[in-house]
Amino acid sequence: MDSTLASIPADGFSVRLGTAWHDGTRWWAVVGGNPLGARWADPAQAVQGANILVGIINEGRGQSSAVVLSGVTDQPRSSSGQIMAVGVVELVLSGDNGGVYATKRYLGALSDYAVGDPVQLIWTMGVPTVLGKIGEVTTPPPVPPPPPPPVVASGTEVLTATASDTFGVGGWGRWAGGGEKVYSGSYGGYTLTGSFFYGAPRPALQGKTVTAIRFRVPQRLAVGSYNSGATIHLYAHTSQARPAGDVNRVAGPFDISVVAGQQPSWVNIPNAHPAFNGIAATLAAGGGVSLAGDPYTGWTSRLSDPLAGQIELDWSA
Incomplete structure (x- = not known):
């Protein structure tokens, strides 16, 4: 009854369509009306009369083999569907391939399902099993952007001198040995001016x-009438660093008693003070202080x- 050997092609291999048949004792692959004793791909789920794909193989030296590779359907099985009706013991559903199916196989209780529910399917022996309802994909609301940083309405900017020096006697740093000391006033027929510089404008x-x-008056040097009180004169100038000549004083004076x-x-x-606004604007623009x-x-x-x-500037927005 086993016609496997007779079905082997001359070239040693072919793939044929057949049907599954159980004779009450074992399963056969029926190809061309001949029942073939076949091996089955594992796992394989045979259904009486179902279409199958059979490989016919010549293994040489008189050895023959038929292998059931898989079941065959006209259209792919549905992986999902929608409940059309809930019966007493079964569910009727439409598959995503357009077919309509009835099944008594489902996970959970029958009452868990209602008409219109989308469901996930798996197939065994040509029958769908309902694995459960497909949850709706909920898109979480967008996360709002973080609030903008609070606007700072006030603060204090500190200006620390990047240079200090005295102009006179033909240039910068030539009086009393240089060293960036600051002198002002007249002495021995020379006129001296001293300045502090603070670099670029502050954003x-x-x-x-x-x-x-607020201005930090430095330590007074022991020159001139250093053992007497005096009034010095503070101006704002427009230079961020030492210019070629003396600085351009544009605001002041503000007199300081020492x-x-x-x-x-x-x-x-x-x-x-009348000079306050001019001094403030000049310093904010990158200027400095001159005595x-x-x-x-x-x-x-x-x-x-x-x-x-050093200078401290309180500000408000």
């Missing part, structure tokens, strides 16, 4: 209103005291 001050200015042997000290420039005019005085350089000539 934090752009578009802001300066509400207070004592004999003046120690480093902070002085406040009141915002009611000019009599009496003759000398002041510690920023090389000896890094805080010499």
Whole structure:
């Protein structure tokens, strides 16, 4: 009854369509009306009369083999579907391939399903099993962007001198040995002016209103009438660093009273002073501070005291 050997092609291999048949004892692959004793791809799920794909192989030296490779359907099985009706013991559903199926195979209770539910399917022996409802894909709402950083309405910008020096006697740094010490006033027929420089404009001050200015007067040097009180004159100039000649003083003066042997000290420039706005605007634009005019005085350089000539500018938006 086994016709496997007779079905072997001359070239040693072919693939044929057949049907599955169980004779009550074993499964056969029926090809061309002949039942073939076949091996079956594992796992294989045979259904009586179902179409199958059979490989016929010549293994040489009189050995023969038929292998059932897979089942065959006219259209792919549906992987999902939608419930059309809920019966007493079965579900009727439409597959995603357009077919309509009834099945008594489902996970969970029958009452878990309702008409219109989308469901996931798996097939065994040509029958669908409903694995469960397909949950709707819920797109979470977009995460709102973080709030913008709070607008800082006020603050203090500190200007530390990047250079200090004295102009006179034909240039910068030629008076009293240089060293970036600051002198102002007249002495021995020479006129001296001293300046502090602070570098580039500060972005934090752009578009802001300066509400207070504090200037750190350096240690007074033992020159001139250093053992007597004096009034020095502070101006704002427009240079970020030493220019070729003297600085251009554009705002001031603001007069500061100092004592004999003046120690480093902070002085406040009141915002009611006539020169306040001009000094504030010049400093915000990258300018500096100059001491000019009599009496003759000398002041510690920023090389000896890094805080010499430091400025604090309070601002508001």
